[in-house]
Amino acid sequence: MKPMSKTTTVGFLGGTGIEGKGLALRLARVGVPVSIGSRSRERAREVSRELNSQLGRELIGAAENREMIGASEIVILTIPFEQAPAAIDAYRDCFRPATILVDATVPVKFLSGQVRLIELPEGSSSESLAKRLPPGIPLVAAFKTIPAHVLADLRAALECDVFVCSDSAAAKTKIMELIRLVPDLRPVDVGGLEAAGTLERMSALAIGINRRYRINSARFRVVGL
Numbered sequence: 054m055k056p057m058s059k060t061t062t063v064g065f066l067g068g069t070g071i072e073g074k075g076l077a078l079r080l081a082r083v084g085v086p087v088s089i090g091s092r093s094r095e096r097a098r099e100v101s102r103e104l105n106s107q108l109g110r111e112l113i114g115a116a117e118n119r120e121m122i123g124a125s126e127i128v129i130l131t132i133p134f135e136q137a138p139a140a141i142d143a144y145r146d147c148f149r150p151a152t153i154l155v156d157a158t159v160p161v162k163f164l165s166g167q168v169r170l171i172e173l174p175e176g177s178s179s180e181s182l183a184k185r186l187p188p189g190i191p192l193v194a195a196f197k198t199i200p201a202h203v204l205a206d207l208r209a210a211l212e213c214d215v216f217v218c219s220d221s222a223a224a225k226t227k228i229m230e231l232i233r234l235v236p237d238l239r240p241v242d243v244g245g246l247e248a249a250g251t252l253e254r255m256s257a258l259a260i261g262i263n264r265r266y267r268i269n270s271a272r273f274r275v276v277g278l
């Protein structure tokens with residue numbers, strides 16, 4: 054696996070939503086080559102235009118999801134969790150050998166205004182998706198607790214931790230290096246993929262805090278580390 058560098062290509066599978074757009078902005082701003090993927094090339098182009106105008110520079114590319122996956126060394130999955138398994142199945146032939154899939158999905162639903170975590174038989178959304186990937190494509194769970202609204206506001210300091218877990222040590226190291234490129238984000242290694250369920254619960258907890266306090270910025274930082 055090639056080490057992380059500022060030439061490592063990062064694509065967003067489902068990058069036209071608020072979480073993908075926010076992460077793309079933050080990575081592009083520090084010089085990472087970023088591409089927005091969408092089922093529609095036109096929608097991807099519209100979003101990349103919008104983000105480039107926010108950045109004041111042409112830093113973010115656009116592609117249909119299949120093309121984006123074929124051109125990316127790191128693919129960040131930012132599709133709603135219900136749609137993610139079918140999307141992985143549909144695109145599994147497009148991955149280049151040793152591409153890393155970064156899973157940001159959180160399996161929650163809203164019932165009577167309350168957030169509820171959906172319990173999955175595999176233990177987490179990440180573990181269920183990892184089983185669907187072609188052999189040799191490692192999955193890293195990350196960004197699950199980073200709120201999209203804060204990412205999208207480039208004036209806002211993120212000042213939080215990104216919890217990262219994977220069963221591939223090499224892939225986890227590379228994604229932690231990617232995260233370190235963003236000055237106010239700190240990667241925290243939380244172990245193997247079995248930790249993903251805890252991260253998904255933490256994300257549900259943050260959504261609940263947001264609702265109770267009428268904010269959209271709740272996030273986590275470990276003290277003493």
Ligand SMILES: NC(=O)c1ccc[n+]([C@@H]2O[C@H](COP(=O)([O-])OP(=O)(O)OC[C@H]3O[C@@H](n4cnc5c(N)ncnc54)[C@H](OP(=O)(O)O)[C@@H]3O)[C@@H](O)[C@H]2O)c1
Nearest residue numbers: 067069070071072091092131132133134136158159200201
């Ligand atoms: N929002 C947050 O604060 C936050 C924080 C942490 C993690 N997350 C996670 O990040 C993910 C994205 O969240 P979001 O709020 O940005 O989601 P979203 O706006 O609802 O959807 C993101 C994109 O997914 C694509 N998509 C939808 N259905 C699809 C399908 N059947 N097949 C392929 N692509 C499909 C769409 O892109 P196209 O129509 O352009 O293809 C859509 O723009 C979720 O899994 C969420 O749990 C969100």
